[in-house]
Amino acid sequence: MRFHELQAVVTGGASGIGAATVALLRAEGARVLVLDRTAETACDVTDEDAVAHALSALHRIDVLVTCAGAALRKSVHEQDGAGWDHVFAVNVKGAFLAAKHALPKMPAGAAIVHVASVVAVTGFRQRAAYTASKGAMVALTRNMALDYAGQGIRVNCVCPGFVRTPFIQPILDDEARAARLAALHPLGRLGTPEDVAKSIAFLTSADAAWITGHALSVDGGLAAGHAMEI
Ligand SMILES: NC(=O)c1ccc[n+]([C@@H]2O[C@H](COP(=O)([O-])OP(=O)(O)OC[C@H]3O[C@@H](n4cnc5c(N)ncnc54)[C@H](O)[C@@H]3O)[C@@H](O)[C@H]2O)c1
Structure with a gap:
């Protein structure tokens, strides 16, 4: 019970990696407030008033996980400004706003984990706004x-x-694309939400008491390079 009687907040906690994180933190004793467009406490993380209001009920926050995310499949020449702004608003501004309003309630020993992506380090074709926004989240992590x-x-x-969640549903719906994507990962499979939730729980727990400013790859080896024999 690493989170016994601790208070956690998880943005994007209604689905996928966020939902698996909520379940794991609860199983280990945490009370968890979910900030998501679809949850009971409906909250758009790009709306500062909504984030501030959602967190106002809490007196103390021990763990913050910023998992709400948005992506677009576009290269720069086909990307319109509104779509670019939306991806940055959810991924970067959303993480910033949740942290901004949680930090005054966080005691010594508290921990924040932002959910970035392997594409922050490797790049990925046709995901210009998404990769740039995830790179910004890694930079924000170090600064914070x-x-x-x-x-x-x-x-x-x-x-x-790449993790089996609704976030990549169009790929999961196409067996050939899903198999190609899985094969990119040296460990030979896509991730599960639980694979990532366990790493988030580790980084937010006292087990990681001397780790800060780190970007942890949880990617089946994808960032390490190609595993194919040449
Ligand atoms: N699935 C993957 O392959 C993968 C890989 C790397 C990183 N990620 C990142 O993991 C995070 C979680 O994604 P997932 O795969 O669990 O996807 P998901 O679609 O299952 O969950 C994303 C959640 O974010 C919420 N959300 C989106 N916009 C929001 C907003 N404006 N306000 C509040 N909530 C909002 C959605 O309602 C949803 O519940 C994202 O940041 C994503 O970029 C996902």
Whole structure:
């Protein structure tokens, strides 16, 4: 019970990686508030008033996980500005706003994990706004780790490979595309939401008490390179 009587907040916690994280934190004793468009506490993480209101009920926050995410399949020349802004608003501004309104309630020993992506380090074709926004989340992680280390608050991020969630449903619906994507991962399979949730729980727990400013690859080896024999 690593999170016994601790209070956690998970954005994007209604589905996929976020939902698996909520389940794991609850199983280990945490009370968890979910901020998601689809949850009971309907909250758009791009709306500062909504985020501030949702967190106002909490007096103390020990764990924050920013998992709400958006992606578009576009290269730069075909990407319109509104779509670009939307991806950055959900991924980067959403993480910033949740952290901004959680931090005043976070005691020494508290921890934040931003959910970035392997594409922050490797790039991925036709995902210009998404890869750029995830790179920004890794940079934000390092900046926040430095700013809040003095208060004993740790800030890390995870960089997942491709995970079986509704986020990549069009690929999962096409067996050939899903198999090609799985084969890119040296461990030979797509991730499960639980694979990533376990890494998030580790980074937010006291087991990671001396880890801050780190971007942890949780990607079946994808960021390590190609595993095929040449
Ligand atoms: N699935 C993957 O392959 C993969 C890989 C790397 C990183 N990620 C990242 O993991 C995170 C979670 O994605 P997932 O795969 O679990 O997808 P998902 O679609 O299952 O969950 C995403 C959740 O974010 C919520 N959300 C989206 N916009 C929101 C907003 N404006 N306000 C509040 N909530 C909002 C959705 O309602 C949904 O519940 C995302 O940040 C995504 O970029 C996913």
